[in-house]
Amino acid sequence: MNPSHKQPHRKRGRNLSRELLEDRQLLSAGEGSTFAIMSGTVATAKQVSSVQFEINPNDFTPARNGKILLGIDVAADPSTSVQPEIVSVKNAHGQVIGGLIHSAYTRQIIKAKKLTDPISSAVLISLPVPKAGQAPADYTVQVRAANNTTGDYLLGFYLPGDAAGTGTVTQADLQTIKSDLGVTASSSNYNFDADVLRDGMISPADLAFASMNLGASTKISPIISVYLNPADDPLNDRITNLKTVNFTGSVTPGATVTFTEINNNSPSATTTADASGNYSIMVPLVKGSNTFAVTTQDAFGQSISGQIAPVTYSANPPKVINTPAQLTSTTTPTATTASTSTSTS
Known part of the structure; x- marks a missing residue:
């Protein structure tokens, strides 16, 4: 995770074009192995803050041992100077999950990836994936801040071994990590997603942990795309004579997507993405400009x-003027407006 801030089997990357949701700019330009980004706050000094997540068998496929190795990055939100660190991960019964592996980002990583200083770190944890038909498993990440600092922080959940950022750990990923052995964060060819331990060097340990995750995959995505249907916007100028328009896009499968006009001038609209992560939603407009806040919520949290x-x-x-008849009619006031628009578009 790089706080300067999909489908399955697709390279994760930004595809929102001009409709990029602004808060995602907190993260790196290429999400890579990061499949989810969540935020939290340490409101008072020495407080332990909690962020909940869920492992749903519909969204995760384990490695052959029935478990999935998760990585969790933590870093201060760019707007704060909090020094966050992950203390533990607890199950739904409040029990601490053992086997948490800590690492602190090196100065080279902080500099090369433009991470927030003074503290950015990561942990690895192996968790069982419920079998199909079983209830999801709930967990909580416990975060505290060093040196009595307070403020907002970001958690980036990543799939260790997913060097290509496809959402699945493959043999090709392992080969990539193997070929990068010995590369350090100060090298021009350093691959942050191949550095499973986030310790600034691609080492045999990174390859070993990645191998544990071979075959593991997730459908969770940190990306949403939002497109205005071209049929409702033929000039591509975002001006329409339709009182209801269609937006389409992709997001985590099963996630809810809600459009809310920021001035509450029109009713909100909500839909749910299908099993492939695609959604289509009809959104009402009022006369004049309509600015929408788009909010999604997935099963992971x-x-x-x-x-x-x-x-x-x-x-x-x-x-749009397409025919000679339309061009001839430019002597009328309405057609003149259309002709002018066409010549300047």
Whole structure:
């Protein structure tokens, strides 16, 4: 996770174009093996803050041992100077899960990846994946802050061994890590996602932990795409004469997606992504400019929220001129407006 801040089997990367949700800019340009990003707050000195997540068999496939090795990065939100560190991971009964492996980012990683200083670190933990049909398993990450600091922090959940950022640990990933053995964070060819331990060097230990995760996969994604249907916006200027428009996109399968007009000028609309992560939603507009906040919530516990570019509803929007008859009619006031729009678009 790089706080400067999909589908399965697809390289994870930004695909929101101009409609990128602003809060995702907190993260690195390529999410890589990071599949979820969640936030928390240490409100008072020495407080232990908690962030809950869920392992659902619909969203995770274990390695051959029935478990999945998870990595969790923690770093201060860029707006704060908190010094967060992960204390433990607890199950739904409040019991501490053993086997937590800690590592602190090296100065080279902090510099190379532009991470928040003074403290950025990561942990590894192996967790069982419930079998199909069984109830999801709930866990809580416990975070405290060093030196009596307070503020907001970010947790980045990653799939150790997923060097290619596809959501699945494959033999090709292991080969990539093997070929990078000995590379350090100060090297130009350093691969952050191949550094399973996040300790600044690609080592045999990284390869060993990645091998434990061979075959493990997740459908959870830190990305949502939002597209205005071209049929509702033929000039691609986000001006339409339709009172209801269609947005489509992709997100974590099964996640809810809600559109809310920021000034509450129109009713909100909510839909659920299908099993492939695709969604389609009809959203009402009011006269004039409509700016929507888009919020998602997935089963893992991750929520993504931000604004998209405004859409304007107008009874007489600019028109596309396609035929000689339309061109001839430019002597009328309405057609003149259309002609002008076409020449400047």
